[in-house]
Amino acid sequence: MSFIPRTILQTIRKFQQTLNPNAETKVIEEFRATRRQTISSIHFLLILILVPLLINQLSRNFVITPLVEKLWNLRESDVFLNSSQEEKALAELKRFEQNLYFEARIGKIPKLSIEAVQQKLKEKASTIAEESKIDSINAVTNIFADILTAATFIVLILTGKQQLSIIRSFAGDITYSLSDSAKAFLIILSTDIFVGFHSPYGWEIILGSTLNHYGLPENKSLISLFIATVPVIMDTIFKYWIFRYLNRSSPSAVATYRNMNE
Structure with a gap:
């Protein structure tokens, strides 16, 4: 690994190219190669995104969901997938009952008899049970569909190592072509999102979802526990990356980052 920053090496190479008598021809060839590289990168990137999504939707709608529904309906007693789901259903039914009595007391609806209240509660309970059943089926479907999607993505990665290396090279060229201010801005944005002061709220929403x-x-x-450990580990890895690699490849970006972060 060279101890000379990458930006300086790129400047030296560009200066050498300008002194080359065949510089114009090389520039044209490099432009064509870059264009082919860009097209290939975009093509493979679209495949990485669209094919797993397509597999996910097709398998979910035509294979996994019908199969899960069929197996779930064989066990009619099963409604809830976990205790948390059951607690939410009971809380919703309780709120519905309280709303009935409240609306009857303020005169919004006619006063209901005990039998009428029980009938409405029964209808609401049936609706909640059906909704919970659908949620449970969707949750089980999500597990198998996402496993299949992840497997498809991994297969594409393993079978397209050459295209993946092109994407990495293309992404690296784009990253290093950014100005120091742009690099520092992206670094600060990324760190504030994932390990910043307000990141625990975002992590909590992501994990809950x-x-x-x-x-x-x-x-x-x-x-x-996740919020207390994972962002700290990510922050440590990020600081090590700045110290170990970014200081050598783009020291001016690190200096700009530190000035902007102060």
Whole structure:
């Protein structure tokens, strides 16, 4: 690994190219190569994004969901996937009952008899049970569909190592072509989002949504432990990356980052 910053090496190479008598021809060839590289990168990137999404939707709608629904309906007694889902359903039913009595007391609806209240509660409970059943089926479907999507993505990565290296090279060229201020801005933006002062709120929303997506019960202790450890580890890795690599490849960007961050 060279101890000379990459920006200086690029400047030296560009200066040498200008002194070359065949510089114009090389520039044209480099432009064509860059264009082919860009087209190839965009093409493979679209494949990485669209193919897994397509597999996810097709498998979800035509294979996994019908199969899960069929198996779930064989067990008619199962409504809730976990205790958290059951607690939410009971809380919703309780709120509905309280709203009935409240609206009857303020005269918004006619006063209901005990039988009428029980009938409405029964109808609401059936609706909640059906909604919970659908949520449970969707959660199980999400697990299998996402596993299949991840497997598809991994297969594409393993079978397209050459295209992936082109994308990495293309992304690296774009990154190093940015100005120092732009690099510093992106660094500050990334760190503030993932490990900044307000990042715990974002992590809490992401983790809660993920648990709900897969039908897992909300675990406040697990979420708190994750927020207390993972951002710290990410911050340590990021600082090491700045110290180990960015200081050598783009010291001016590091200086700009430190000035902007002060």
